[in-house]
Amino acid sequence: xxxxxxxxxxxxxxxxxxxxxxxxxxxxxxxxxxxxxxxxxxxxxxxxxxxxxxxxxxxxxxxxxxxxxxxxxxxxxxxxxxxxxxxxxxxxxxxxxxxxxxxxxxxxxxxxxxxxxxxxxxxxxxxxxxxxxxxxxxxxxxxxxxxxxxxxxxxxxxxxxxxxxxxxxxxxxxxxxxxxxxxxxxxxxxxxxxxxxxxx
Amino acid sequence: xxxxxxxxxxxxxxxxxxxxxxxxxxxxxxxxxxxxxxxxxxxxxxxxxxxxxxxxxxxxxxxxxxxxxxxxxxxxxxxxxxxxxxxxxxxxxxxxxxxxxxxxxxxxxxxxxxxxxxxxxxxxxxxxxxxxxxxxxxxxxxxxxxxxxxxxxxxxxxxxxxxxxxxxxxxxxxxxxxxxxxxxxxxxxxxxxxxxxxxx
DNA sequence: TTTCTGTTTAACAAAATTGTTAAACCGTAA
DNA sequence: TTACGGTTTAACAATTTTGTTAAACAGAAA
Numbered sequence: 001x002x003x004x005x006x007x008x009x010x011x012x013x014x015x016x017x018x019x020x021x022x023x024x025x026x027x028x029x030x031x032x033x034x035x036x037x038x039x040x041x042x043x044x045x046x047x048x049x050x051x052x053x054x055x056x057x058x059x060x061x062x063x064x065x066x067x068x069x070x071x072x073x074x075x076x077x078x079x080x081x082x083x084x085x086x087x088x089x090x091x092x093x094x095x096x097x098x099x100x101x102x103x104x105x106x107x108x109x110x111x112x113x114x115x116x117x118x119x120x121x122x123x124x125x126x127x128x129x130x131x132x133x134x135x136x137x138x139x140x141x142x143x144x145x146x147x148x149x150x151x152x153x154x155x156x157x158x159x160x161x162x163x164x165x166x167x168x169x170x171x172x173x174x175x176x177x178x179x180x181x182x183x184x185x186x187x188x189x190x191x192x193x194x195x196x197x198x199x200x
Numbered sequence: 201x202x203x204x205x206x207x208x209x210x211x212x213x214x215x216x217x218x219x220x221x222x223x224x225x226x227x228x229x230x231x232x233x234x235x236x237x238x239x240x241x242x243x244x245x246x247x248x249x250x251x252x253x254x255x256x257x258x259x260x261x262x263x264x265x266x267x268x269x270x271x272x273x274x275x276x277x278x279x280x281x282x283x284x285x286x287x288x289x290x291x292x293x294x295x296x297x298x299x300x301x302x303x304x305x306x307x308x309x310x311x312x313x314x315x316x317x318x319x320x321x322x323x324x325x326x327x328x329x330x331x332x333x334x335x336x337x338x339x340x341x342x343x344x345x346x347x348x349x350x351x352x353x354x355x356x357x358x359x360x361x362x363x364x365x366x367x368x369x370x371x372x373x374x375x376x377x378x379x380x381x382x383x384x385x386x387x388x389x390x391x392x393x394x395x396x397x398x399x400x
Numbered sequence: 401t402t403t404c405t406g407t408t409t410a411a412c413a414a415a416a417t418t419g420t421t422a423a424a425c426c427g428t429a430a
Numbered sequence: 431t432t433a434c435g436g437t438t439t440a441a442c443a444a445t446t447t448t449g450t451t452a453a454a455c456a457g458a459a460a
Contacts, residue, residue: 007437024310028417030417038438039439042438044418044419045438050419064332102305105223105302105365108297109302141431146396150316150387150390153243154390154394157357157358160357160361161364164305167305167315168304170317172325183349186350194346238408239408241408241450248449251450310460393446
């Protein structure tokens with residue numbers, strides 16, 4: 001075996017850029033090959049079919065994300081800090097792969113049965129992981145009453161949506177690329193404050 | 201002219217269902233024709249090309265949405281009520297066309313220059329429309345300090361994302377179809393509370 | 401009835417996309 | 431050097447998808 005530049009890995013990495021960074025959710029095999037700078041046939045040589053490559057990419061990236069989120073939510077730190085960590089990770093991951101969420105959404109819209117396959121076999125159930133701590137905060141009066149599900153959905157929504165809707169937001173609010181980036185960094189604090197503003 | 205069943209309108213309506221309700225963002229002309237129950241050639245007869253139909257659909261639905269949002273934000277009502285109206289409209293519109301946002305996001309990801317074309321020629325700039333009222337609320341102490349941009353992005357994120365991510369959320373939190381629907385209705389109040397919890 | 405016009409259809413053509421294959425390539429080791 | 435292995439390429443085949451067209455159809459009006 002030669003594999004000097006690890007073509008297989010290059011293809012996967014470049015494909016992730018195309019799908020999850022650039023948001024070309026229906027990229028053709030030719031586009032993937034161009035992005036990776038290789039002959040199109042190599043995609044079939046290494047990955048059999050386009051579909052097979054897609055499944056592989058998705059599984060890799062979702063697994064990585066899942067593990068990170070799990071570690072963050074299981075860590076023994078104060079609740080507010082835990083959520084701050086979650087936001088930090090979501091935005092960092094999101095800056096790297098803004099369209100991952102979009103990809104999952106689109107794929108699960110077309111074939112809802114695939115959700116189980118590539119997503120959540122082991123039932124992370126993030127709301128379960130924060131439930132006790134959240135309820136304790138509410139009892140302390142540090143948070144207004146809210147269910148764990150709604151809290152998590154609020155959190156994930158405010159983290160992911162602005163990344164997804166980059167071009168829309170930039171246009172609506174007339175932001176340059178750097179202004180938008182600055183805006184995203186500000187959001188780390190904004191989201192935390194929005195979730196944690198103390199009840200009166 | 202005959203046009204008994206208004207084939208042209210039927211095609212557009214059914215295509216909207218396919219794209220914006222069912223989320224089949226890369227539906228083929230055959231799929232559109234099937235959904236509308238007509239011969240595929242009729243799509244070209246009435247709309248010249250697939251692309252032309254797409255642009256038309258998008259413009260129609262975005263214009264409608266824009267007008268509704270504009271009316272809501274320009275209405276002379278107390279701020280909190282105005283935002284409640286916005287949420288109500290976003291969720292109702294979202295329940296009808298959950299994948300409209302996804303469509304816009306995906307299209308603008310692939311060709312960012314198209315944003316201007318189908319989206320915001322007249323610069324709605326929703327954050328401008330609420331800026332004065334929002335700042336007045338903050339001065340009154342009814343709201344914690346936040347910029348109009350972040351406030352709007354928080355609002356839109358919490359409204360749109362859960363609609364987009366229906367299948368993901370249902371899976372992660374193990375919700376039945378009716379449970380999810382109930383969850384969405386609850387969110388009207390939840391989003392409002394999350395945005396408006398008084399600062400201490 | 402016949403003609404006319406707009407609508408619909410089936411069949412065809414063209415383009416794009418995926419998947420296959422045989423040959424070329426290129427290090428390495430005999 | 432030669433032979434061998436995995437790798438890469440160009441060319442081809444099959445399929446899918448878009449777009450075109452000529453003919454069929456159906457109601458209205460002469």
